[in-house]
Amino acid sequence: MPGSIHATAIVAPGAKLAAGVTVGPYSIIGENVSIGDDTVVGPHCVIDGHTTIGRGNTFYRFCSIGGMPQDKKYGGEPTRLEIGDGNMVREYVTINTGTAQDVGVTRVRDDNWIMAYVHIAHDCQVASHTVIANNVQLAGHIHIDDYAIIGGSTAVHQFVRIGAHTMVGGTSSIRQDIPPYVIGAGDPFRPVGINSEGLGRRGFDADVVAALKEAYKLIYRRKLTVEQACQEIITLQAQQPAARDALQVYVDFLAASTRGISRP
Numbered sequence: 001m002p003g004s005i006h007a008t009a010i011v012a013p014g015a016k017l018a019a020g021v022t023v024g025p026y027s028i029i030g031e032n033v034s035i036g037d038d039t040v041v042g043p044h045c046v047i048d049g050h051t052t053i054g055r056g057n058t059f060y061r062f063c064s065i066g067g068m069p070q071d072k073k074y075g076g077e078p079t080r081l082e083i084g085d086g087n088m089v090r091e092y093v094t095i096n097t098g099t100a101q102d103v104g105v106t107r108v109r110d111d112n113w114i115m116a117y118v119h120i121a122h123d124c125q126v127a128s129h130t131v132i133a134n135n136v137q138l139a140g141h142i143h144i145d146d147y148a149i150i151g152g153s154t155a156v157h158q159f160v161r162i163g164a165h166t167m168v169g170g171t172s173s174i175r176q177d178i179p180p181y182v183i184g185a186g187d188p189f190r191p192v193g194i195n196s197e198g199l200g201r202r203g204f205d206a207d208v209v210a211a212l213k214e215a216y217k218l219i220y221r222r223k224l225t226v227e228q229a230c231q232e233i234i235t236l237q238a239q240q241p242a243a244r245d246a247l248q249v250y251v252d253f254l255a256a257s258t259r260g261i262s263r264p
Helices: 196-201 206-220 226-239 241-256
Strands: 033-035 050-053 064-067 080-083 094-096 105-108 182-185 190-194
Touching: 050 064, 064 080, 080 094, 094 105, 190 196, 190 206, 196 206, 206 226, 206 241, 226 241
Parallel strands: 033 050, 050 080, 064 094, 080 105
Antiparallel strands: 182 190
16 A cells, blocks of 8 residues: 655655655654555654664554664664564654664564553564563563563563563563563562463463473472473473473573573
């Protein structure tokens, strides 16, 4: 479908907008911005920085996208923001570009639902199909994996990793990594079990979910170290071949954790 640019919008000469892009009243698009087809930029948005945006996104009113990182070490380097396809970004969301101290790019991949007043700081890496509820605050360098759900008014410490298919209750404070498939809440975050309901909705077989529950017990009920838990989960993989891939997500996450995992 053909797009449109409102007469009151300001689009810099160097900006690259596909033919199907719509830009609402009083929005500003910067010189180094590229936006793909069928993306809608609502009224009173600012999109600037070295920012690349894919197809079919919606930026609701008053978004601030591609602003410079809120990092005192930032010295004006041409760091970037990359946003994929099909994301919904609601009112007053702020997403900053990366820093030279990390990979230099903040990324938000595909099909994410980002609600009002969310802040995604420099160098965050948000995967696909996540739900980030109102007023969630993500500090710098955070990694969030596919299908994670983060409840409203949650604050996440810098460098934390949140695994795939996790579910974090609202008003939580997250200071350490949350392994995949875990559900919990609190200040500090307290894991309470496996996100069985969410896994079932996404087509996980009951036997696989049962194996993931066993892995959870190895991590949280047996008082093992992370390294010992990894070894036990590898043994469980041999016993539960149908769950091998799902369990490997656990092993890879635990092996890569540098902040330690959230524990009760």
